[in-house]
Amino acid sequence: EVQLVESGGGLVQPGGSLRLSCAASGFTFSSYEINWVRQAPGKGLEWVSYIGRSGSTIYYADSVKGRFTISRDNAKNSLYLQINSLRAEDTAVYYCARMGLDALYYFDYWGQGTLVTVSS
C-alpha cells in the first residue's frame, strides 16, 4: 500500500524556520517525482515545489522561491522541505504528493498533511 506520511509542522514565529519531512512506503521511492502542495486555511490547493527522481531537477512556486528548499534522500525513502523566513501567509497544511508516472502532471497519491502555523 502506498503511504506518504508528513511530519515536522508546528507553530513558529514570523521569520522562523521549520523542516518538514515526508516518509514514503509501499513503492519504489526513487522512481517517482514528488511535490509539496499546500492549503491555507479556507483557501484552495497551491503547488509549492517539485523534485525529480534523482533530486537534480527542482522547481519552486514564485511565492516561496529563495525561502524554501526541497530535497530527498532516496536511501531513506524520504522527502524534505526546509522552510525559512516564514511569513503569516505561509500558514497552511503542507502535503507531499507523488506524481503519476505517465508525465501527465497529476498527483496520484497524497499524504495526510502537516500543519504549519506562523504567528507571534
Added chain:
Amino acid sequence: QSVLTQPPSVSGAPGQRVTISCTGSSSNIGAGYDVHWYQHLPGSAPKLLIYGNNNRPSGVPDRFSGSKSGTSGSLAITGLQAEDEADYYCQSYDTSLSVVVFGGGTKLTVL
C-alpha cells in the same frame, strides 16, 4: 485568484447528477494539457478521482466521470450519495507560468 475557475459550490439531492466545471485558458487546458480532478474531505488526504481528462484510477466508482473541451474541463457525478459531500479540485499544467495549477475548489453539498 486561481488560474483555473470553478464554481464555489454545487448541490444535489441523493441519486441526482451534478457537474462541476473548470475553466482555463489557452496557456493551460486550451494548450492541450490534461485536466485532473481530486476529492478532498477536510482533515484527510486529497484523493485522485480523474486523471488525463477522463480516466479513473482503480477503485474510483464509475459514477465519477470527466471530460474536456477547448479550454474547459468538467467533472460529472451521477447517483449522488451522502459520502460524496466534499471539496473537489481541478488541476492542470500552465505552460506560461511553467507550474501545476489548481482550481479554487468546489464544495459539493448533498441535500
